Amino acid sequence: MTAQYDVAAIGNAIVDVISPANDAFLVTEGMAKGSMALIDDDRAAELYGRMAAGIETSGGSAANTVAGIASLGGTAAYIGKVAQDQLGDVFAHDIRAIGVQFDIPRLIDGPATARCLINVTPDGQRTMSTFLGASNQLTAADVDPDLITASSILYLEGYLFDPEAARRAFAKATAIARTNSRMIALTLSDSFVVERHRAALLGFIDSEVDIVFANEAEICALFETDDVNAAIDAMRGRANIAAVTRGEQGSTILAGDQIHQITASPVGHVLDTTGAGDQYAAGFLFGLARGRSFADCGRLGSLAAAEVISHYGPRPQVSLKDLVAQAGL
Amino acid sequence: MTAQYDVAAIGNAIVDVISPANDAFLVTEGMAKGSMALIDDDRAAELYGRMAAGIETSGGSAANTVAGIASLGGTAAYIGKVAQDQLGDVFAHDIRAIGVQFDIPRLIDGPATARCLINVTPDGQRTMSTFLGASNQLTAADVDPDLITASSILYLEGYLFDPEAARRAFAKATAIARTNSRMIALTLSDSFVVERHRAALLGFIDSEVDIVFANEAEICALFETDDVNAAIDAMRGRANIAAVTRGEQGSTILAGDQIHQITASPVGHVLDTTGAGDQYAAGFLFGLARGRSFADCGRLGSLAAAEVISHYGPRPQVSLKDLVAQAGL
Numbered sequence: 240m241t242a243q244y245d246v247a248a249i250g251n252a253i254v255d256v257i258s259p260a261n262d263a264f265l266v267t268e269g270m271a272k273g274s275m276a277l278i279d280d281d282r283a284a285e286l287y288g289r290m291a292a293g294i295e296t297s298g299g300s301a302a303n304t305v306a307g308i309a310s311l312g313g314t315a316a317y318i319g320k321v322a323q324d325q326l327g328d329v330f331a332h333d334i335r336a337i338g339v340q341f342d343i344p345r346l347i348d349g350p351a352t353a354r355c356l357i358n359v360t361p362d363g364q365r366t367m368s369t370f371l372g373a374s375n376q377l378t379a380a381d382v383d384p385d386l387i388t389a390s391s392i393l394y395l396e397g398y399l400f401d402p403e404a405a406r407r408a409f410a411k412a413t414a415i416a417r418t419n420s421r422m423i424a425l426t427l428s429d430s431f432v433v434e435r436h437r438a439a440l441l442g443f444i445d446s447e448v449d450i451v452f453a454n455e456a457e458i459c460a461l462f463e464t465d466d467v468n469a470a471i472d473a474m475r476g477r478a479n480i481a482a483v484t485r486g487e488q489g490s491t492i493l494a495g496d497q498i499h500q501i502t503a504s505p506v507g508h509v510l511d512t513t514g515a516g517d518q519y520a521a522g523f524l525f526g527l528a529r530g531r532s533f534a535d536c537g538r539l540g541s542l543a544a545a546e547v548i549s550h551y552g553p554r555p556q557v558s559l560k561d562l563v564a565q566a567g568l
Numbered sequence: 569m570t571a572q573y574d575v576a577a578i579g580n581a582i583v584d585v586i587s588p589a590n591d592a593f594l595v596t597e598g599m600a601k602g603s604m605a606l607i608d609d610d611r612a613a614e615l616y617g618r619m620a621a622g623i624e625t626s627g628g629s630a631a632n633t634v635a636g637i638a639s640l641g642g643t644a645a646y647i648g649k650v651a652q653d654q655l656g657d658v659f660a661h662d663i664r665a666i667g668v669q670f671d672i673p674r675l676i677d678g679p680a681t682a683r684c685l686i687n688v689t690p691d692g693q694r695t696m697s698t699f700l701g702a703s704n705q706l707t708a709a710d711v712d713p714d715l716i717t718a719s720s721i722l723y724l725e726g727y728l729f730d731p732e733a734a735r736r737a738f739a740k741a742t743a744i745a746r747t748n749s750r751m752i753a754l755t756l757s758d759s760f761v762v763e764r765h766r767a768a769l770l771g772f773i774d775s776e777v778d779i780v781f782a783n784e785a786e787i788c789a790l791f792e793t794d795d796v797n798a799a800i801d802a803m804r805g806r807a808n809i810a811a812v813t814r815g816e817q818g819s820t821i822l823a824g825d826q827i828h829q830i831t832a833s834p835v836g837h838v839l840d841t842t843g844a845g846d847q848y849a850a851g852f853l854f855g856l857a858r859g860r861s862f863a864d865c866g867r868l869g870s871l872a873a874a875e876v877i878s879h880y881g882p883r884p885q886v887s888l889k890d891l892v893a894q895a896g897l
Binding site: 256258259287288290291292293294295296297306324325326329332333334336337351352552554556 | 585587588616617619620621622623624625626635653654655658661662663665666680681881883885
């Protein structure tokens with residue numbers, strides 16, 4: 240059956256609050272640079288009160304990825320939970336405005352829409368503190384079987400391994416995708432997520448996942464090593480495809496017996512790395528859904544990532560489709 | 569008495585929603601490029617639903633100005649009304665985070681925090697549609713006499729000539745400023761505001777205002793002429809000081825018998841002109857409060873305006889104080 244969507248994604252639906260910060264601020268607040276920490280409502284209020292003036296923009300890892308796929312000219316649907324509040328309105332508006340199918344019912348009488356407080360240091364690194372709020376209330380009931388069936392690739396966000404109800408949503412979605420011979424992709428999301436759920440993630444990868452996305456810290460955490468190459472080797476045979484993003488060093492793609500080294504696309508000035516991994520996944524998945532070579536999938540990922548780190552905010556600010564055409568890809 | 573604040577400002581407290589748009593969209597939506605139109609809640613929902621994905625950022629003309637004054641190293645207080653909602657939290661956080669005194673009680677059980685839907689065309693022009701919401705509910709009770717007394721300059725936003733209660737707040741504040749020999753500044757805000765309140769504005773300028781800020785369209789509207797120079801001439805003798813911003817042509821400052829032509833500061837690429845006039849006023853008022861020459865006030869205004877039009881959003885993204893030091897001003 241021809242798929243109506245290139246990708247259906249499940250993830251934490253989050254609005255980002257992005258402020259500039261210096262390194263001393265991270266130290267004072269006890270935050271590990273480049274990491275994502277979960278915080279509660281009180282801590283969110285306290286931290287926000289000390290952050291610089293910022294901008295608000297729709298985020299959420301898998302949501303950023305489907306936004307990137309839409310910008311590339313692809314088709315995508317999103318499954319995630321926001322509340323019936325102003326930030327929920329912002330999230331729903333932005334993801335629909337870029338052309339992504341999104342019709343998950345709002346959470347009523349629960350916590351507010353999730354916020355990710357992002358402090359961006361002068362080196363462009365982002366350090367994230369997330370109040371999960373409504374996003375954490377996603378359940379299997381939010382997974383529409385027809386939507387999964389209608390999508391070439393099901394893309395899952397590792398962050399959702401934390402809440403039990405969301406893992407049941409994953410199980411429901413993967414079973415439907417499997418039955419309908421759809422590909423299943425997973426991003427490891429964060430090294431702390433991997434630490435918390437290593438065994439469950441490895442089991443899930445072995446039994447269900449065709450494509451794994453990870454950065455160096457995440458793949459090292461998965462295989463409990465400091466050696467990235469050893470970690471990549473350890474991935475062989477566990478998923479059909481693995482794409483490991485390596486910052487300025489580009490990315491490494493394992494595909495069965497093949498290995499591809501992809502160089503990073505040039506960037507004038509790295510302003511804010513928020514969304515780099517998400518946009519790499521967007522380019523890669525779009526390429527895969529459209530039958531491109533693995534090397535081209537990696538190049539599309541690099542190009543999309545390079546655009547997003549040149550400005551504040553985790554989603555493309557220009558048409559990635561135009562950018563791809565200009566690059567002759 | 570030495571003033572605690574350089575400037576106390578009264579204005580519409582607004583959160584901006586900034587999205588890219590093409591010229592055809594403005595035509596379809598019946599919007600006049602570069603203007604500000606007032607819209608109701610239904611129209612806001614309808615227009616927002618058709619706009620591209622955007623970013624949310626604190627705005628409001630006079631609020632942008634006091635943010636600029638704080639960024640210049642000045643001291644400022646702000647009087648404006650937001651609701652007890654998420655966008656109200658964003659507004660209050662951002663203006664305090666930049667160092668502006670802001671403690672006006674939130675509006676309870678009224679309309680939501682004001683939003684300005686800003687469509688930015690590829691030429692960098694911004695076209696604004698404002699849902700005034702809670703900002704429109706500012707009253708004289710929100711004007712703290714001590715705060716006006718403690719400020720060198722009282723700065724008023726012409727937009728607030730629309731609601732009756734806010735005009736009473738203006739009257740209260742100007743009376744206190746007058747009694748305490750503080751300077752009173754007014755921005756005309758928008759040519760449509762001038763059309764709606766021409767006689768009242770002229771009467772107010774003649775009786776109360778020391779410093780008038782206007783752009784070319786606004787000063788022409790005030791004196792019902794298409795000739796900017798004739799309009800500037802007509803301003804002579806009506807206020808002690810008038811600063812007319814003229815886009816790429818810089819600005820013209822009338823100060824008693826003096827006239828100063830100030831060139832615009834160079835800008836690499838004009839991305840979004842939102843906040844240009846507000847930041848010009850910030851530089852000018854900061855200079856005036858600190859006893860700088862009129863020409864220097866104009867140069868400070870040009871420098872602040874050049875920074876803000878080089879990026880999306882109506883407030884400085886770098887320290888204007890550092891920028892001024894680099895420029896040897």
